[in-house]
Amino acid sequence: MTDLSAPTTGPATTIGTHSPGLALRSLVIGLTAFLTVVDLFATQAILPALTRHYGVTPAAMGFAVNASTFGMATASLVVGFFSPHINRRSGILLSLALLAIPTSLLASAPNLTVFTALRVAQGLCMASAFALTLAYLGEQCSTLDAGGAFAAYITGNVASNLVGRLISAAVSDGLGLAWNFYLFAALNLTGAVLVHFTIRRVQPMHAMVPAASPLSAAIAHWREPRLRAAFGIGFCILFAFIGTFTFVNFVLVQPPLSLGMMDVGLVYFVFLPSVVTTLLAGRVASRLGTRPTIWGALAIAGLGLPLMLMPHLSEVLAGMVLVGIGTFFAQAAATGFVGQAAADNRGIASGTYLACYFCGGLVGTAVLGRLFDAFGWPACVFGVGVALAAAAVLTFALRR
Numbered sequence: 531m532t533d534l535s536a537p538t539t540g541p542a543t544t545i546g547t548h549s550p551g552l553a554l555r556s557l558v559i560g561l562t563a564f565l566t567v568v569d570l571f572a573t574q575a576i577l578p579a580l581t582r583h584y585g586v587t588p589a590a591m592g593f594a595v596n597a598s599t600f601g602m603a604t605a606s607l608v609v610g611f612f613s614p615h616i617n618r619r620s621g622i623l624l625s626l627a628l629l630a631i632p633t634s635l636l637a638s639a640p641n642l643t644v645f646t647a648l649r650v651a652q653g654l655c656m657a658s659a660f661a662l663t664l665a666y667l668g669e670q671c672s673t674l675d676a677g678g679a680f681a682a683y684i685t686g687n688v689a690s691n692l693v694g695r696l697i698s699a700a701v702s703d704g705l706g707l708a709w710n711f712y713l714f715a716a717l718n719l720t721g722a723v724l725v726h727f728t729i730r731r732v733q734p735m736h737a738m739v740p741a742a743s744p745l746s747a748a749i750a751h752w753r754e755p756r757l758r759a760a761f762g763i764g765f766c767i768l769f770a771f772i773g774t775f776t777f778v779n780f781v782l783v784q785p786p787l788s789l790g791m792m793d794v795g796l797v798y799f800v801f802l803p804s805v806v807t808t809l810l811a812g813r814v815a816s817r818l819g820t821r822p823t824i825w826g827a828l829a830i831a832g833l834g835l836p837l838m839l840m841p842h843l844s845e846v847l848a849g850m851v852l853v854g855i856g857t858f859f860a861q862a863a864a865t866g867f868v869g870q871a872a873a874d875n876r877g878i879a880s881g882t883y884l885a886c887y888f889c890g891g892l893v894g895t896a897v898l899g900r901l902f903d904a905f906g907w908p909a910c911v912f913g914v915g916v917a918l919a920a921a922a923v924l925t926f927a928l929r930r
Contacts, residue, residue, distance in 0.1 A: 563686025565721030572694030589899030599891035601653025610881015629655035637708035692801035699795020759927035765890035766921035773898035811862035831856025
């Protein structure tokens with residue numbers, strides 16, 4: 531196995547040279563991300579089945595499933611604040627091991643309230659591992675490797691959206707809802723084992739000489755216009771993504787499309803192009819700049835929205851492909867920007883960004899769910915478009 535970073539010695543991580551074993555390390559980084567967040571959106575593939583199981587409305591079930599984003603927002607902020615004092619390896623390992631507990635308990639959740647609470651607990655564990663890994667990469671990768679490392683991590687996130695949904699749909703369709711959650715608990719434990727063998731024991735670099743209290747550092751980040759805009763972009767990106775890929779499931783199973791559960795799982799091959807394109811985000815942002823990269827990505831996502839209103843499956847799938855490519859590409863570019871723009875206390879900056887990102891998901895679920903229940907799919911798509919437009923406006927502030 532390989533470490534997630536090359537051996538470093540203090541300031542050497544800022545030297546603009548590629549570290550050895552970059553390809554293998556990128557694979558391990560992506561696999562770690564995959565096993566960290568594979569639970570997050572996989573459950574969306576079985577939303578219609580869960581809605582029937584608990585006898586609730588699409589908006590209520592969508593909110594319960596995406597309640598994990600509340601836990602992720604909270605944990606991202608808390609971990610970011612205490613990041614300078616948390617051992618990266620131990621924190622990631624413990625988070626992934628604990629994640630298996632609420633995941634397995636979801637198999638026997640008796641009602642929607644318990645289901646929601648367990649999804650929040652999942653989010654707390656997932657975000658702790660996610661934020662600590664991003665901080666680890668920002669501290670231990672060379673400047674030249676950092677963009678690729680972040681892109682590899684986001685690519686693992688993209689892959690989890692595809693494979694996780696496929697697994698969830700297939701297992702639920704063949705073995706039932708309970709076995710779906712038991713399998714994902716096993717994947718969480720596999721992630722803990724991977725981290726045990728791949729992350730070296732290193733101290734957080736910025737914990738050695740704390741420049742300010744966590745609160746002071748967070749306030750300083752919010753006062754920086756570029757970082758503040760990046761936080762807002764993260765909010766808008768997941769707002770749009772949640773709105774698209776939560777409620778489109780109900781469109782897919784209703785006339786005129788009328789797909790079955792396994793067919794809905796197969797639909798999520800729409801994420802396959804994103805797995806490839808997101809890997810290029812770091813390179814494109816380095817060559818073109820962050821602002822053109824994000825604007826281009828948001829434009830691609832916007833082009834997909836009218837296609838998803840069409841009555842034919844091929845057009846809806848094309849729209850989903852474009853939204854997936856655009857939102858994930860923008861997310862990778864924005865994440866890399868935060869890691870570079872934060873002069874110090876990068877763990878706190880990453881935690882704040884992730885908190886805003888996941889808050890966007892929670893708010894998106896609530897707002898767009900109401901629009902979907904009251905006015906239907908077109909209103910939901912309109913809300914997604916407003917979020918993408920807001921992100922494009924905020925991107926003006928991302929100057930070097």
